[in-house]
Amino acid sequence: MLGRRAGHFCRRLLGFALVALLSGTAAAADLKIASVAPDGSHWIAEMRAGADEVKMRTAGRVTMKFYPGGVMGNDAQVLRKIRVGQLQGGAFSSGGLVERYAGMNVYGIPLLFRSQEEVDAVRAKIDPVMAAGLDKAGFVSFGFTEGGFANPLSNEPVHSVDEMRRKKVWVPEGDQISFLAMETMGLSPVALPVTDVLTGLQTGLIEITFASPVTALVLQWHTKVKYITALPVSYSMGVFAIEKSAFSALLPDDQKIVREVMARHLGQLDRESREDNRKAMEVLAKAGLQTVNVNATDVEGWRRTIEGLYPKLRQRSDIDVPLLDQLLAVLADYRRAHPDQAR
Amino acid sequence: MAAAALSGCVVRLIGVKASETLSAAILNQSDPELVGSGMPAYLLILDGLISQHPENPGLLSAGAQLFALYGSRFATAEHAVTLTDKARRYGQKSLCLVHEPACRWGTADYDGLVADLKNVDIKSIGPLYSYAVGWLSNLQATSSDWTAVAELPWVQAVLERTLELDESYQHGAVHGYLGILDSLRPPALGGQPDVAKQHFERAIELSQGRDLSIKVEYARRYARLVFDQELHDRLLNEVLSASVESPGYTLFNVLAKQEAAILLATSKEYF
Numbered sequence: 001m002l003g004r005r006a007g008h009f010c011r012r013l014l015g016f017a018l019v020a021l022l023s024g025t026a027a028a029a030d031l032k033i034a035s036v037a038p039d040g041s042h043w044i045a046e047m048r049a050g051a052d053e054v055k056m057r058t059a060g061r062v063t064m065k066f067y068p069g070g071v072m073g074n075d076a077q078v079l080r081k082i083r084v085g086q087l088q089g090g091a092f093s094s095g096g097l098v099e100r101y102a103g104m105n106v107y108g109i110p111l112l113f114r115s116q117e118e119v120d121a122v123r124a125k126i127d128p129v130m131a132a133g134l135d136k137a138g139f140v141s142f143g144f145t146e147g148g149f150a151n152p153l154s155n156e157p158v159h160s161v162d163e164m165r166r167k168k169v170w171v172p173e174g175d176q177i178s179f180l181a182m183e184t185m186g187l188s189p190v191a192l193p194v195t196d197v198l199t200g201l202q203t204g205l206i207e208i209t210f211a212s213p214v215t216a217l218v219l220q221w222h223t224k225v226k227y228i229t230a231l232p233v234s235y236s237m238g239v240f241a242i243e244k245s246a247f248s249a250l251l252p253d254d255q256k257i258v259r260e261v262m263a264r265h266l267g268q269l270d271r272e273s274r275e276d277n278r279k280a281m282e283v284l285a286k287a288g289l290q291t292v293n294v295n296a297t298d299v300e301g302w303r304r305t306i307e308g309l310y311p312k313l314r315q316r317s318d319i320d321v322p323l324l325d326q327l328l329a330v331l332a333d334y335r336r337a338h339p340d341q342a343r
Numbered sequence: 344m345a346a347a348a349l350s351g352c353v354v355r356l357i358g359v360k361a362s363e364t365l366s367a368a369i370l371n372q373s374d375p376e377l378v379g380s381g382m383p384a385y386l387l388i389l390d391g392l393i394s395q396h397p398e399n400p401g402l403l404s405a406g407a408q409l410f411a412l413y414g415s416r417f418a419t420a421e422h423a424v425t426l427t428d429k430a431r432r433y434g435q436k437s438l439c440l441v442h443e444p445a446c447r448w449g450t451a452d453y454d455g456l457v458a459d460l461k462n463v464d465i466k467s468i469g470p471l472y473s474y475a476v477g478w479l480s481n482l483q484a485t486s487s488d489w490t491a492v493a494e495l496p497w498v499q500a501v502l503e504r505t506l507e508l509d510e511s512y513q514h515g516a517v518h519g520y521l522g523i524l525d526s527l528r529p530p531a532l533g534g535q536p537d538v539a540k541q542h543f544e545r546a547i548e549l550s551q552g553r554d555l556s557i558k559v560e561y562a563r564r565y566a567r568l569v570f571d572q573e574l575h576d577r578l579l580n581e582v583l584s585a586s587v588e589s590p591g592y593t594l595f596n597v598l599a600k601q602e603a604a605i606l607l608a609t610s611k612e613y614f
Contacts, residue, residue: 036531036532038527038528038568039567039568039613068529069529069567069568069569069570070529070530070531070532071568071569071570074531195530195531195533198533217492218492218528218533219532219533220495220496220533222453222493223454223496224453276489279489280489282489283489283490283492283493284493286450286451286490286493287450287451287493288450288452
């Protein structure tokens with residue numbers, strides 16, 4: 001009875017991750033693209049629509065085959081498969097491409113942004129720089145898609161860093177920047193794979209986690225927490241990238257078509273993501289989650305604890321320091337121009 | 344007074360029997376078009392019976408399942424929202440009549456729901472199942488809404504309790520629903536394809552392979568999720584070569600065959 005529309009449960013699953021690619025050495029190419037997004041999800045549907053358009057406009061010279069649902073493995077495994085030519089591209093979390101380009105880490109630095117407006121101001125200037133960096137690292141990208149801000153989720157209200165210090169705080173396994181940030185803040189992070197967080201919350205192994213509203217719903221963490229703190233801790237985004245040599249093998253006109261079409265569809269996903277998170281936040285409230293508002297003093301406390309992070313970040317090989325400086329300059333300009341928002 | 348009360352019982356019994364007969368007539372049809380065009384009349388009759396006997400859990404359960412069926416398989420996307428909302432309300436009221444705390448179940452307290460589900464006993468399995476099916480059909484119809492994603496764990500908990508009470512209820516249909524829910528998400532997003540596989544296999548076993556829609560969902564959800572083309576094509580070919588005639592399944596089997604043909608035709612493209 002569930003029928004064909006049952007698959008549409010999946011339509012909305014996913015605000016982050018993912019993408020595509022190509023192979024072949026001739027002008028005609030079948031680009032094999034991996035994604036963690038499930039078949040039937042909005043992301044895959046949008047990418048398939050783009051692929052259909054590309055196929056039509058290139059008279060069938062360029063086709064794309066998608067491997068959804070993480071069937072090709074995690075980001076690292078997809079990169080390995082791209083390296084050996086089994087895949088030509090994929091949809092990645094921004095952190096998933098750091099081993100190829102350290103610039104991908106900068107947007108996710110904890111407490112970097114204070115508002116969506118700051119994100120927009122920065123992305124308008126820095127996205128193109130980042131795309132150029134990726135290109136230099138051997139990946140052609142067509143635009144990034146917002147994953148949104150992760151907020152603290154907990155079973156007891158969390159207003160301040162002090163309150164968090166008494167709790168077991170989750171950090172994604174392998175996310176060294178977040179781990180460093182938490183240590184700098186005097187927290188004791190517990191590193192777990194994202195798939196173990198639900199059980200961790202259930203058993204008490206962790207007491208505080210972080211997620212965007214969409215992620216919290218998709219991973220069903222909303223069944224195990226009662227509070228969401230209104231503090232944008234870190235920003236995430238997804239990257240759709242195709243291995244450069246495969247892309248370069250396409251006819252120049254076909255390359256233009258792929259760029260134009262996929263950028264348009266990714267732009268659509270990027271715009272919709274913010275609205276999705278807004279709606280998901282409303283749904284979280286309906287599902288019983290209470291919002292914990294953080295006052296100005298507490299916000300200042302959060303910021304002070306993170307100040308010691310930047311000198312440490314600058315010494316790391318997985319941070320593109322010139323890009324970080326460029327980003328911080330854009331942020332400073334924006335805050336000077338918008339002093340009313342710079343709280 | 345006693346006579347009036349007895350009369351009421353008889354009417355209720357007749358109502359339930361009538362709804363069962365209607366359900367059987369629909370489920371044994373091999374002509375989906377006929378069902379699609381004729382079923383609204385049945386639904387109106389059922390609505391009438393329910394309005395006359397609003398405290399009858401059996402009628403309400405039948406209403407939940409038939410409105411869910413029509414809403415999810417025959418109605419337009421827009422109309423399905425209204426129809427399945429009624430399915431959900433009928434299912435909830437049916438359960439509420441036999442398990443009073445369910446009248447207050449909401450979607451704001453997951454742990455509370457899970458705890459209270461333990462108090463639902465086997466006598467209430469019919470309303471419990473109808474509650475789940477009505478709710479699930481409504482989530483399908485509203486799947487573009489984040490609320491549907493948010494409520495999935497609640498429905499899953501209801502289905503899991505139904506399974507605990509009697510896994511063979513409705514010839515293993517609950518296993519089929521859980522198979523679908525567990526294969527909606529890939530492992531990286533919290534899905535459990537291995538568990539889904541077990542549910543689908545058990546559903547096939549309990550229905551003795553007579554419910555072809557289970558095999559179609561097994562192929563569409565699980566086999567596609569884990570990229571197992573061999574399993575996918577084998578299941579669908581089994582559906583296409585099977586007989587559709589089977590008491591209680593004929594209608595679903597005809598629909599299953601139609602869907603199997605479409606899925607098989609896109610197999611090469613997908614894999």
